[in-house]
Amino acid sequence: MIMISPDILCQIEKDHKEKTIKELLIKAEENWHKDIPQAKSAAIKAFNLLNKDIKAEVRAEAYAQKGISFYTELNYDSAIYYYEKATEIAVNNKLKVYRYLAITTSAMEKTGRFMDAINLIDEKINQFNRKPEELLNLLLLKLSASISIGLTENSDSILKETDSILQKNPSEKIEKSLAKLKGRYYYMTAQYEESDSIYTQLLTTYQGENNKMDIAETYLLLAQNAMEVSRFDKSSDFLIKSQAIYDSLAYEYGQANINLYTGTLLSWMGKYQDASEYIYKSLEVFKENNNRNEEMKAYYELGWIFYSMKMVERSKRYLSQALDIAQKISNINYIGNIHNVYGQLYTYLNKYDSALTHLDSAIYYHEITKNIRSISSAKFNKAIVLEKTGKKGQALELYHYSYEVDKSLQNIVGLIEGEWILGQYFYHNNNFDSAKYYYELGEKNALKIDEKYFLHKIYRGQAELNSDLNNYKKSNQFLEKSLDIQEELFNENKTLELATLETAYDLKNKEKELALLNLQKKNNEQTIALNQKTIESQRNTLIVLAIGIVVLLILSYVIFRYLKIRTKTNHQLRKLYNEIQEKQEEIIAQSEELKEANDHVNELNEFLEKRVRDRTIALENALSELDHFFYRASHDFRGPLTTLMGLVGVSKGYELPTEASNLFNKVNITVRKLDGMVKKLQAVSFLGDFDNLKSPQYIEIDSEIKRITHDVIESKSFEEKELNYEININTSIKRIIFYPVIFEICLSNLIENSLVFNNSEKVIIHIKAVKENNILKLSVQDNGIGISKEVQHDVFNMFKRTSQSSKGNGLGLYIVKKATEKLSGEIKFESNTRTGSIFTISFPLSNLEKPNKKDIPKSLITN
Incomplete structure (x- = not known):
């Protein structure tokens, strides 16, 4: 009979386990952007199967996937721990490091550690010469962190370097990743059309791949672009689409971001109460998970909302919290935004010197980021202060600058506001022709997009202008139009409040339906998991059976050849057949004996566990007695030793023969060594009673x-x-x-x-x-x-x-x-x-x- 080597069986088992881990890791990687619970389950199973015999690249990937599972739970510290473990394995085994570094820096960015991420990437770039592919990936990581905090010059430099490398070393995958970063760069520098164009192309690609996570993120980015140019309906549509996907993925960070930007959108639309509720909801998630950058944005939006509601002290408190975080994480863009709101707040308080200081700071930081819309906003607010302080020429110059920026960005609402402001400026300075010109432009644009808020203000201005021109008939006509618009706004607000109540009611019903669907989904997932376990068990059984059949076939062939050579008669074949039958019976009997032996081993294990527990208790008692012994021994030795050292000390005061003096010196040395020994025993005893x-x-x-x-x-x-x-x-x-x-x-x-x-x-x-x-x-x-x-x-x-x-x-x-x-x-x-x-x-x-x-x-x- 042929025996199979245990080494071969171990190798078969190892190969099977490694294959299973790889399949689970592929399943996890494919599902992070489609089905997070399924991806998480696969990642955890793969990690639990690891041991030191598994190949390094498989172990590194398993640690990375385990880290991603913590990342999706917003547990960034644990995620970074596993990412660093993956990176360590990659470095030690000369694997590609940038993949694991990418998820490490992503987790750092989520906790606002942008400069730490940039420094880490610089360290890796400068360590040694990199291959073009690895260098490009590291540069993309640095670009992401730089854009997040408004480092425009850094971003410009990185974009030039990456474009130069890609010309010589084209890579479709890297160009796709770079495209999303360029979209963010164009948003940062207020090039919204270019940003929209990139995001729209990427959206088509992601939809073709059914990449839900990136689809949701792209909708959110498009919503931000639309918000910046006052296309609020479009922004709202994108936010709703993004929210639906994040809800289906149960991705808490994405849901919190939707709440933040929904609140931002509502605040821009003047619905401050609803806006604050959404932002508080997002802030709770960001604070709990230490998302420092998003937490700072939430505080900034609350500061803006309470300023808009003229609740000055609460506005100051939130702006102060936002500025503190922005400075710690070096987010230059938001440092400028916060100073801009501070400037408006102090303008409202008539503290014009403080207002100008903050607005100049805002302009300084926004010029670093090169965001012309943010620069325009700060200069517009500065113009208001300059006009109030009598510097009308400077104010007019800044008004015109902001107006031209809104025109270049096609920000219609911004244009209407600028035309109303310029009309007011010229009216107050008795330049009635220019005032009339800008009022009429503003009226035309407001009617085009049905912007009633500023249309109401423009009609008021035109009524005042015509009254000063003694054209009372026309003045009354504009005043009537203003009152009609005011009444329409009042009715719309009433309608909106009613719609809000209806929406809240519908939302509660939807939440109940969603809870029921989630319960059904959970049950389905449990059923699927049970089926998967059954399938896996059946698959393992089939593999074992297949191996057994192959082994039996090999054995049968060897036995057949052996019998054919050694036996040439039917009698001998029959005899050998009978022997095989007997062997089978013996195997059955041995199987029963093994079962009995296994039961005996289990009983023996229980007995040994009890012995171990008894020995453990005895050992703990012995340790306690040992500490007590050290204490007593050191204490009992201490008295005689002290006496003996005292006598030796006294002997030095007498003139003794040389031989006696030498003896006393030797006694002194021995006693002091023994005293040192006793003090060490005291230290051991002291450490045993350390809790006190x-x-x-x-x-x-x-x-x-x-x-x-x-x-x-x-x-x-x-x-x-x-x-x-x-x-x-x-x-x-x-x-x-x-x-x-x-x-x-x-x-x-x-x-x-x-x-x-x-x-x-x-x-x-x-x-x-x-x-x-x-x-x-x-x-x-x-x-x-x-x-x-x-x-x-x-x-x-x-x-x-x-x-x-x-x-x-x-x-x-x-x-x-x-x-x-x-x-x-x-x-x-x-x-x-x-x-x-x-x-x-x-x-x-x-x-x-x-x-x-x-x-x-x-x-x-x-x-």
């Missing part, structure tokens, strides 16, 4: 290190060994909140080891203390004898000595390790028998409480 330690205190790092170093060196002087040493101390922090006892235990033991285990003519010790990312890092480097590789894995064990000639007691590094673990820290070391050792301890500071005025227990100096 009082709160941390402020430590002056430099002076504390010098004091501890001095105490340790002085404590070694009793060995009659002349120490030739050099101590270098490097600290980047002056003061820190920490446990003085733990600090002293760790540092003194490491310094003592550097002195004791050192045969150099001059002992050199480097001590370094730094604070990085809220972590205290303490390192001690020496030029000692080092630790051989054979014993490095045991150095932190209790009473472990690294060599037979060791002078230590084997407790120092054990105590340091235990003290480090008590504060959830870690200790690492590098050692070489030629160059010495460096020990590095890292303590997290985030969980430390502020110190109180209670005394901390007396320091334990371990000698």
